[in-house]
Amino acid sequence: MSIKEKQEEIIEEFSMFDDWDSKYEYIIELGKQHPPLPDVDKTQENKVSGCQSQVWIKTEYQNGKMIFRADSDAIITKGLIALLIRVFNNQDPREIYNSDIKFLDEIGLIKHLSPNRSNGLLSMVKRIKAEAQKYLNNN
Amino acid sequence: MPVFDVKNIRKDFPILSRRNLNEKPLIYFDNAATTQKPAIVIETIRNYYENINSNVHRGVHFLSEEATTKFEEAREKIRSFINADSVEEIIFVRGTTEAINLVATSFCRGKIKENDEIIISFLEHHSNIVPWQLLCECTGAVLKVIPINSNGDLMFDEFEKLLNERTKFIALNHISNAIGTVNPIEEIIKTAHKRNIPVLIDGAQSIQHKKIDVKKLDCDFFAFSGHKVYGPTGIGILYGKKEILDAMPPYQGGGEMISSVSFEKTDYNVLPYKFEAGTPNIADAIGLASAVEYISKIGMDNIENYEKEIFEYATNKLSGIEGLKIIGTAKQKANIISFLLNDFHPYDVGAILDNEGIAVRTGMHCAEPLIKFFSKIGTVRVSFAFYNMREEVDKLVEAIYKAKKLLG
Numbered sequence: 418m419s420i421k422e423k424q425e426e427i428i429e430e431f432s433m434f435d436d437w438d439s440k441y442e443y444i445i446e447l448g449k450q451h452p453p454l455p456d457v458d459k460t461q462e463n464k465v466s467g468c469q470s471q472v473w474i475k476t477e478y479q480n481g482k483m484i485f486r487a488d489s490d491a492i493i494t495k496g497l498i499a500l501l502i503r504v505f506n507n508q509d510p511r512e513i514y515n516s517d518i519k520f521l522d523e524i525g526l527i528k529h530l531s532p533n534r535s536n537g538l539l540s541m542v543k544r545i546k547a548e549a550q551k552y553l554n555n556n
Numbered sequence: 557m558p559v560f561d562v563k564n565i566r567k568d569f570p571i572l573s574r575r576n577l578n579e580k581p582l583i584y585f586d587n588a589a590t591t592q593k594p595a596i597v598i599e600t601i602r603n604y605y606e607n608i609n610s611n612v613h614r615g616v617h618f619l620s621e622e623a624t625t626k627f628e629e630a631r632e633k634i635r636s637f638i639n640a641d642s643v644e645e646i647i648f649v650r651g652t653t654e655a656i657n658l659v660a661t662s663f664c665r666g667k668i669k670e671n672d673e674i675i676i677s678f679l680e681h682h683s684n685i686v687p688w689q690l691l692c693e694c695t696g697a698v699l700k701v702i703p704i705n706s707n708g709d710l711m712f713d714e715f716e717k718l719l720n721e722r723t724k725f726i727a728l729n730h731i732s733n734a735i736g737t738v739n740p741i742e743e744i745i746k747t748a749h750k751r752n753i754p755v756l757i758d759g760a761q762s763i764q765h766k767k768i769d770v771k772k773l774d775c776d777f778f779a780f781s782g783h784k785v786y787g788p789t790g791i792g793i794l795y796g797k798k799e800i801l802d803a804m805p806p807y808q809g810g811g812e813m814i815s816s817v818s819f820e821k822t823d824y825n826v827l828p829y830k831f832e833a834g835t836p837n838i839a840d841a842i843g844l845a846s847a848v849e850y851i852s853k854i855g856m857d858n859i860e861n862y863e864k865e866i867f868e869y870a871t872n873k874l875s876g877i878e879g880l881k882i883i884g885t886a887k888q889k890a891n892i893i894s895f896l897l898n899d900f901h902p903y904d905v906g907a908i909l910d911n912e913g914i915a916v917r918t919g920m921h922c923a924e925p926l927i928k929f930f931s932k933i934g935t936v937r938v939s940f941a942f943y944n945m946r947e948e949v950d951k952l953v954e955a956i957y958k959a960k961k962l963l964g
Contacts, residue, residue, distance in 0.1 A: 437578050437911055445904075445962055469919050470903045470933075490933060491901035492963060529577055530907065 420512055423504045424520040431524040440524070441493070448496030454488035465544045468537030470494045476548040482507045483549060487541075497526070497538055505545050513549035518542050560862045565854070566943050568594040580913030583948045588733050588761060588892050588939030589917055590783045593847070597787060600846040604839045612838055613812065613829075627838050630845035631828070634793055637848040638778065639769040644798050644827035648841050651792035652760040653683040655779030656727065658794055658831065659756055660687035662807040663777075664725065670696030672724045677702040677710055678929070679732040679739065682922045684758045688727060702728070704929070708735045708884035715744065719751060726755045730762035734923040734937065735884025735930075736892030738762075745775055754800065760784055764941070765863060765891050767856040770795050782840060787847035791840035794831070801827050808833040859942045866940050867891055870949045877956055883930045894921070894935040897956060900963045902936045908959040909936075914952055 418426070434440045454463075458475045465472040470491030477484040485502050489495045504520070505513055521527050521538060530538065566572050569592045574582045584592060604626070610619035612627045631643045640646060649655045668674070674688050678701050692699050700723075702715045726748050731738050745755045756777035759768060763780040770778050777800075782791040796804075806813055806824055810833035815823045824830045851859060870893060874880055883894040897905050906918035919934040920927045927934055938952065 441908065441911055442962060470901055491903040493904050493907050494901075525577075529911075 420504055420508055420516045424518070427500060427503070427520050428523050437525075437529060440529075444496035444500075445492055446496070447499040448489075448492040448494070451488075451495050451499040452486075454486055458486070459488065465537075465540050467540035468494065470537070472498065472537065472541060474498075474541065474544055474548070476545075478510075478552060481509065483510055483513060483552065485545060485548075494537065498541065501541055501545065510549040510552040514546055514553060516546075560854075560858050560942075562862070562943065562945055566945075568596070568850075569943055570595055570598070572943060576910070576913040578911060578913070583912075583914045583944075583951055585938040585940065585944065585948070585952065586915045586917050587764075587941040587944075588784075588921075588937065590789070591764060591786045591941050592943070593788070594786060594850050596850050597843050597847045601788060601839050601843040604842050609839070611835055623838060626842050627836070630841045633845040633849055637768075637852060638763075638793075638795060639771050640795055641771065642798060645795055645801065647794040647796065647801070647828045647831045648836050649779075649792045649794050649831075650790055650837070651781035651783070652758055652779045653687075653781075653792075655777075655792055655794035656684055656756065656758065657687045658807045659727075659777050659779075659796070660691045662804045662831075663754075663800070664691055664695075665805055668695045668697045668724055671722060672697040673700050673718075673720070673722045674698070675700045675702060675715070675718055675723060675726045675728075677715075677728045677739070678704045679708070679710065679735070679737055679926055680727075680729055680923065681733050681758065681760070682924070683760075684727055684729060685925070697724070698722075704737075704926075708732070708737045708886045708930075710737070710739055712740065712743065716747065719747070719753070723751065723753050726753055727758065728755075729758040729760070731765065731890055731892070732884070732923070732926070733761050733892065734921040734926050734935070735886070735894045736889040736939075737884060737886035738888035738890050740888075741775070742773065745773060749774065761892070762890075764851070764859075766860045776800055782844035782847065785844070785847055786851060787844035788840040791837050791844050793844075798827065801831070806830050806833070810834045812836070854942070862942050863891055863940055866944050866946065866949065867893070869946055870938065870940065870952070873949055873953050874956075877953065877960075879960065880956065883927075883935050892937060892939045894927075894930075894937045896931055896935055897959060898964065900959070902931075902934045904963055905936045905956070905959050908962060909952070909955050912951070912955040912958065914955055 454473055459473045463473040463475050465474055470489050472489045474487040485506055487498045571592050608623050610623040612624040631646050635643050635646050674697055688699055700718050703711050705711055730741055741757055748755045754776040757775045759778050759780040764785040776797050778795040780793055783789040813825050813830050813833040815825050879898040881896045902918040906916055909916050917937045921937055
């Protein structure tokens with residue numbers, strides 16, 4: 418599935434919720450289920466700045482695709498990470514770099530999460546794209 | 557009508573009728589970050605720009621005359637509000653941060669030398685830490701910090717031990733913005749003055765809450781921000797004793813702060829203008845004066861008593877929630893409650909409260925050394941104003957139970 422299709426799938430999923438209470442509940446649930454990053458990977462290098470909670474993203478490449486694993490000490494942030502990873506994992510770095518991430522806006526996450534937090538969210542997207550760019554530059 | 561009619565007072569604040577994105581009524585508990593503005597302040601600023609706007613102190617025309625009169629009347633109102641001796645002691649600045657930077661830069665220029673000591677406390681906001689660190693970097697002076705105990709009270713005996721012949725300045729807050737401790741500033745000022753050490757009080761969290769009398773306090777400097785006392789942002793006050801301000805070199809150079817300029821020699825203006833380089837923030841100075849007039853009408857004693865009641869009510873209610881731990885249990889506290897809920901990240905709790913229309917602050921509250929002493933991940937902070945109601949505290953409690961359920 419392409420990045421665009423994955424985004425559409427998430428938008429569709431969120432359209433089934435009537436109110437923000439259930440959207441929050443869903444994001445929290447995603448956060449709880451998201452596998453933690455081992456402590457050894459919670460390095461300064463993997464840390465994303467610009468988020469109120471701590472966020473780490475570890476990047477790997479397999480057969481030309483990018484694999485992201487990430488964690489946060491806040492559960493809602495972790496839920497958001499889970500959504501991002503779902504969109505970006507196993508994708509071609511060029512696709513990631515060129516992608517238009519519209520689902521955050523469309524499901525209202527940017528509007529509903531205060532600037533601090535949405536900045537964190539955007540910092541994560543920026544970081545993921547920067548990792549893709551790094552790969553493209555090196556190959 | 558009861559002495560303090562909160563329902564009526566709320567009508568003075570247009571923003572309090574707002575709703576959040578889920579159409580839940582706004583419950584504003586982030587008053588330590590900034591307070592809301594009564595209609596009279598908004599109207600005063602609008603009127604200034606609609607009818608009076610002009611530059612001050614230099615025009616020959618009637619508008620400039622009117623603007624100057626209003627601006628200087630504002631200074632007088634603020635003088636009276638904090639009971640300073642003269643308007644020469646009231647310097648308009650951008651806020652508490654600029655006031656402290658002004659003192660750290662100007663008062664200390666030439667006076668602070670290598671190995672001299674500046675005392676602050678463990679409870680300080682970054683704005684009362686970093687300016688002193690900058691000064692220490694330039695001069696080789698040493699920053700000393702009054703420690704706190706596990707309740708968040710300053711250790712007075714440790715403060716006394718820090719004093720010596722190298723101590724040149726003391727700067728501390730009146731009320732901690734992060735955990736609400738009220739510091740014994742009267743005693744600290746008295747003790748410091750026995751050794752002729754000047755004291756600056758950061759009043760950013762006390763000016764809106766209790767009657768400040770700078771003469772009675774006998775502090776050498778008192779700094780506060782307009783926006784924390786129901787006035788506009790971008791304006792604040794540095795009070796300084798006249799003889800001290802007189803002896804200080806200017807902070808910034810420019811128009812207004814001079815009496816005559818030549819390339820060979822410039823003479824500086826008299827107080828308070830010596831410290832007000834450039835066109836001042838005229839509209840917001842006048843706005844701030846209308847804010848202090850507004851709260852003076854309500855009465856600072858009434859405000860303090862009412863806020864005390866809300867604070868105690870909230871402290872009791874929150875203490876009753878299992879898994880909620882109040883951070884900072886000092887003997888004297890006011891207006892501010894920091895807390896942790898189970899092992900949840902404060903950010904998660906704050907986000908859920910926000911979804912319920914409740915505005916709180918989460919994180920380190922610009923007091924990282926202090927908050928990290930208690931919690932590596934920050935805290936949730938609720939802070940009150942006289943327009944808050946018991947019913948809002950009850951809603952907060954309900955929302956905290958909801959957060960517990962969702963995050964648990």
